[in-house]
Amino acid sequence: MSVYAIADLHLSLYKDKPMDIFGKNWKDHHLKIRDNWNSIVTADDTVLVAGDISWAQNMTEFAPDLKFISKLNGKKVFVSGNHDYWWTSVQKLNAMDENMFFIRTNFYRLGEYAVCGSRGWICPGDSMYKKSKDEKIYKRECLRLELSLQAAQKADCDKFIVMLHFPPANDKGERSEFMDIIEKYGVKTVVYGHLHGEQSHKSGIQGEVNGTSYFLTASDYLDFRPLQINIYSKRH
Numbered sequence: 740m741s742v743y744a745i746a747d748l749h750l751s752l753y754k755d756k757p758m759d760i761f762g763k764n765w766k767d768h769h770l771k772i773r774d775n776w777n778s779i780v781t782a783d784d785t786v787l788v789a790g791d792i793s794w795a796q797n798m799t800e801f802a803p804d805l806k807f808i809s810k811l812n813g814k815k816v817f818v819s820g821n822h823d824y825w826w827t828s829v830q831k832l833n834a835m836d837e838n839m840f841f842i843r844t845n846f847y848r849l850g851e852y853a854v855c856g857s858r859g860w861i862c863p864g865d866s867m868y869k870k871s872k873d874e875k876i877y878k879r880e881c882l883r884l885e886l887s888l889q890a891a892q893k894a895d896c897d898k899f900i901v902m903l904h905f906p907p908a909n910d911k912g913e914r915s916e917f918m919d920i921i922e923k924y925g926v927k928t929v930v931y932g933h934l935h936g937e938q939s940h941k942s943g944i945q946g947e948v949n950g951t952s953y954f955l956t957a958s959d960y961l962d963f964r965p966l967q968i969n970i971y972s973k974r975h
């Protein structure tokens with residue numbers, strides 16, 4: 740079994756929503772994702788999908804995107820992104836398809852690992868951060884991440900993978916409360932998305948920091964090809 744990660748599918752099969760404002764490489768991006776995904780991911784593999792799954796506004800609009808995702812190989816584990824307005828309770832979402840699992844304060848068992856996570860949010864000190872409108876959401880998402888990790892810990896898990904949609908540091912690379920929580924629980928692997936375009940990609944935290952490996956998995960950064968995450972080579 741292999742583990743892959745990708746974020747920002749930005750599906751819109753209910754009605755056309757062009758993504759090429761972010762670059763010509765986004766033209767027919769859902770077909771690139773489908774073909775790349777099914778060429779490397781097998782039925783025994785798991786793909787971590789770190790938010791911004793669909794532009795749908797509700798579950799009715801999400802239906803064709805759900806059908807598209809259901810035909811992709813492997814098991815899929817999701818956290819929400821800032822554009823996933825269709826997202827409802829995880830109890831309802833987790834009843835839809837046995838090969839899909841949705842995380843919000845809960846966790847997913849992946850072999851000896853627990854996959855935990857939250858949407859995340861813009862971090863303090865970021866050029867886009869406005870305390871008056873962002874602080875409350877930021878604090879709430881930090882709490883959701885810790886609740887997810889605590890739920891896994893209570894179930895006797897001690898090896899963790901974290902999924903966030905937003906990067907866990909600001910655009911200057913300064914640490915955040917998300918990183919404090921990640922290090923508190925000894926998380927070794929973090930995947931995230933949200934950042935689009937070459938300049939934004941450069942601002943994302945990457946590589947190993949204090950024993951944790953961070954991976955930017957925005958679909959355009961990966962050229963719409965899921966990234967294999969070698970978690971089983973890591974020593975805890």
